[in-house]
Amino acid sequence: MNIMLNRREFLKFAGGGVAGGMAALVVGNKLSWVLENQAFAATVVQTLDFRITDAMKEMVTHNALNDARCYFWIYKSVTPDLQAEVPGPVIFATRGDTIRITLTNDLDEPHAFFIPGVFDSGPIAPGQTVTRSFRANNSGSFLYYDNLNSPVNRVMGLHGAFIVLPGIRRAPNKFTPYDLPTPAVQALFNDLGDAVHWPGLSWEEADVDPASLAPAFRQYIWLLHQASPNLFREVGSLPAGELYPAATFVNAFLRDPFSPTNANRTPQYFTINGQSGSLIHANPHITPNLRVGEPTLIRVLNAGLWTHSMHLHANHIYVIAVNGVVQANPIWIDVFNSNPLDTWDWLNPYMRPPDVPNARGIGMPDTPLMSLSNPLIPGSAPHPVWPPIEEINMLIPEGATAGGVPGGVPIDVQLSPLCYPEHDHSEPTQTSQGGNYNLGLIAGMNVTGDRNIDPAGVTTFPNAPNMWAANVTRLAAPQMPEHL
Numbered sequence: 166m167n168i169m170l171n172r173r174e175f176l177k178f179a180g181g182g183v184a185g186g187m188a189a190l191v192v193g194n195k196l197s198w199v200l201e202n203q204a205f206a207a208t209v210v211q212t213l214d215f216r217i218t219d220a221m222k223e224m225v226t227h228n229a230l231n232d233a234r235c236y237f238w239i240y241k242s243v244t245p246d247l248q249a250e251v252p253g254p255v256i257f258a259t260r261g262d263t264i265r266i267t268l269t270n271d272l273d274e275p276h277a278f279f280i281p282g283v284f285d286s287g288p289i290a291p292g293q294t295v296t297r298s299f300r301a302n303n304s305g306s307f308l309y310y311d312n313l314n315s316p317v318n319r320v321m322g323l324h325g326a327f328i329v330l331p332g333i334r335r336a337p338n339k340f341t342p343y344d345l346p347t348p349a350v351q352a353l354f355n356d357l358g359d360a361v362h363w364p365g366l367s368w369e370e371a372d373v374d375p376a377s378l379a380p381a382f383r384q385y386i387w388l389l390h391q392a393s394p395n396l397f398r399e400v401g402s403l404p405a406g407e408l409y410p411a412a413t414f415v416n417a418f419l420r421d422p423f424s425p426t427n428a429n430r431t432p433q434y435f436t437i438n439g440q441s442g443s444l445i446h447a448n449p450h451i452t453p454n455l456r457v458g459e460p461t462l463i464r465v466l467n468a469g470l471w472t473h474s475m476h477l478h479a480n481h482i483y484v485i486a487v488n489g490v491v492q493a494n495p496i497w498i499d500v501f502n503s504n505p506l507d508t509w510d511w512l513n514p515y516m517r518p519p520d521v522p523n524a525r526g527i528g529m530p531d532t533p534l535m536s537l538s539n540p541l542i543p544g545s546a547p548h549p550v551w552p553p554i555e556e557i558n559m560l561i562p563e564g565a566t567a568g569g570v571p572g573g574v575p576i577d578v579q580l581s582p583l584c585y586p587e588h589d590h591s592e593p594t595q596t597s598q599g600g601n602y603n604l605g606l607i608a609g610m611n612v613t614g615d616r617n618i619d620p621a622g623v624t625t626f627p628n629a630p631n632m633w634a635a636n637v638t639r640l641a642a643p644q645m646p647e648h649l
């Protein structure tokens with residue numbers, strides 16, 4: 166088809182941006198708490214109604230001088246009419262739910278909707294509409310995708326996350342994400358909020374302050390993907406009905422020789438939830454913004470063909486499920502490989518970052534150690550190293566004003582909250598178009614306060630509630646000398 170004439174949708178790069186959470190569809194009536202979670206712009210539905218179609222998407226490096234668009238195949242929700250996006254909307258269900266789905270194939274070759282071990286629509290012919298039902302038999306994190314001409318159709322963009330929550334709580338135990346947790350995973354969740362090293366909230370507990378960003382059942386989805394504009398254009402330009410050979414696709418995607426002009430067919434974009442760079446790590450609906458003592462789940466799903474070596478700073482995380490298997494021995498790690506089609510769940514305890522000097526051990530309630538006074542800073546005196554006043558008061562570039570005018574409008578940026586990166590140890594994934602560094606697969610975890618800093622409870626670091634306000638540039642009254 167001629168992809169420029171036939172395209173049906175046009176996607177802006179900020180489709181899942183800061184203004185709203187990831188588009189989500191909630192099946193059934195048991196998950197009202199999803200609607201209260203700002204990470205998801207959720208709609209309750211009785212039937213999933215998807216069109217299989219195509220789209221041009223403006224990628225992160227697209228601007229007036231640089232036409233950086235990429236052609237995709239996508240699942241588009243028709244009812245409700247959600248903005249076209251790659252990946253498709255997150256689907257939430259409860260174990261035991263029966264889910265009805267209507268699928269219309271608007272493309273020129275057979276397509277499908279497949280969830281491993283759960284559902285297979287079988288081939289849907291061009292122009293055909295089918296309606297099917299399936300049951301969510303197991304709780305956990307799943308990818309839905311088009312399994313035809315594998316892996317071409319999936320990697321072209323036909324994929325999304327299917328999340329099944331457990332139906333019941335096994336009192337007196339606390340909630341876990343699973344109906345049948347292993348004893349070790351159950352013990353982990355029972356400890357959250359109760360064990361001496363994890364003071365704060367349980368996973369299912371929300372903050373009592375409704376304005377808080379800490380809802381019940383905190384969870385984030387990191388759906389990994391890679392996009393090759395040159396290869397995807399080639400696939401979209403085939404004559405109607407002709408299939409792109411899968412072996413050629415894989416070979417081009419993984420092994421095309423280097424090109425200094427981006428003329429090869431390896432991926433140029435590395436995405437989480439379809440976004441790159443600051444659209445991930447500055448997006449509070451993808452990158453968690455929580456306080457110490459507000460544990461959260463992060464579901465990592467790899468819809469692409471690259472292996473990502475995911476590495477998180479500030480907290481080690483527990484790997485509690487791998488490819489649908491709840492772990493008997495959840496390992497505590499800071500790097501974990503995500504292979505193509507892998508789905509695994511992280512429990513991030515949101516402990517005080519271990520690099521904060523402490524007396525009693527990682528995560529334990531503690532009287533913070535005292536700093537030394539710094540003779541180079543006038544007025545410097547010993548002070549507690551937590552909360553991190555000095556970091557919060559650091560401004561970059563220090564003292565900068567608009568136009569460089571002394572006493573002018575300050576434009577230096579406050580380094581608050583404490584931002585810790587998550588990045589892929591595979592270096593190329595931190596770029597876009599091969600050159601724009603830090604525009605790749607980069608998320609993180611931000612610490613905005615500490616629930617356990619004193620017996621009175623929640624402490625939010627100075628200015629944290631305003632951290633996403635466009636016009637907040639600096640603290641009005643720094644409490645500590647700034648760094649030299």
Ligand SMILES: [Cu+2]
Binds near residue numbers: 476
């Ligand atoms: Cu690192």
